[in-house]
Amino acid sequence: MKLSELYTKTSKTVPADEPSRNAQLLIKAGFIHKEMAGVYSYHPLGKRVLDNIEQIVREEMNAIGGLEIRMSVLQPKEIWEKTNRWDDAVVDNWFKTRLKSGHELGVGLTHEEPITASLIPFISSYKDLPAFPYQIQTKFRNELRARSGLMRGREFLMKDLYSFCRDQAQHDSFYEKAAEAYMKVYQRLGIGDFTYRTYADGGYFTQKFSDEFQTLSEIGEDIIYLDEHKKIAVNKEIYRPDILQKLGLKKEDLVEKRAVEVGNIFPLESKYPDELGLNYLDEQGNKQSVVMGSYGIGISRLMGLIAEHFADSKGLVWPKSVAPALVYLIRIDDEDEIVKQADELYRQLKNEGFDVLYDDRNIRAGEKFADADLMGIPYRIVISKNTVAQGVVELKERTSDEVKSVQFTDISNQLAR
């Protein structure tokens, strides 16, 4: 992408009504726009980051047998009444709306009920199981108070997968596979080394535990107790002597840490399938309950976390796997020969499959350097009168101060994806 064609621009100031560091940086860099509290739009660079995270999640879900679907956002209240989750006294962050006729509808905040109900026509035999549908979709939750920028919004992008298994053993096996897939996602996003599987309350769904994935970060809202040796953590909400004993953890081995919840997986047993009438016949012709699980990853929350966690005083610092581009190509001096060589280098890198932001604007060099840093692009290449005279370009990584001179023919070898 040529920056002369990008309509967004960076800003020196941030909106006074945006206190969250991740949103401040992303707004400053022109990646997102705040529509209202807890609601953000994504401009081209922000959309690219979101897409990159989404694609990593998609690949790992596909790898464990997930089948991508798209559920409706508008939902009939009847199925939620069957599981007693329609009443605001039970689930208090619904967005609800009405048809012209006056009939009430829900705006999707999660999809256990509709996905379960929608499988009824297809699941009737043990031969039809297991099933692992998932989707990546905008969710709506009417939080009383939105905050933390992209990390807790009223509208946010989420991956939700649901597992339907014939028995507990089949479920347990998939559940563990899903947990491993989650860790692969975090590894690829560059946060794997400080993200921990964490025991948490099963919440509204069950009386048992659920598993959270918590990324250690000072910006987190959650407190966890971590056994660094065993690499197991416990959420503060269930940090009690009886539970530690049950999990085989010793209080003296645990350290208190601040963390961001980047995923949550729930064993749901048969609650929703039973209540909604999803079941199957086994080999003997006996009616059996389906065992369900749900698996969420907040895509937009991950973007906020990564933006804020890695940022430095100059701006964003994206890991290569999610950066909106791999290379920020700066052209200094606008003599014909420089322009020609820079254009040529841009074409060449694009042809080789590198994602390049080409700063071809007629502005001062300092602004280009500042923008390259603020946008957090992993590699910066500078081509100028000086470099062309020597037949080289300058290459610098966002995370380092070292500036290397690189021969034209060697550039692509120097770029690690």
Place this chain on the structure above:
RNA sequence: CGGGGAUUGGCGCAGUUGGCUAGCGCGCCGCGUUUGGGACGCGGAGGUCGGAGGUUCGAGUCCUCUAUCCCCGACCA
């Protein structure tokens, strides 16, 4: 949902005890000088002060209501 603060061009802000055509910086447009870390000069465009009602000769400034945003708390599948 309880308590507190705020709302003035695209963004950040100022605006005395109410008083003339509402200012400043950034950004934007034009011209010129500049040109390797967000340059400088000159000239411009752009706001009716969140909304409604009221007090007053006169309201951005005072009063009432309301909306939104932010903070603290509660809540958070």
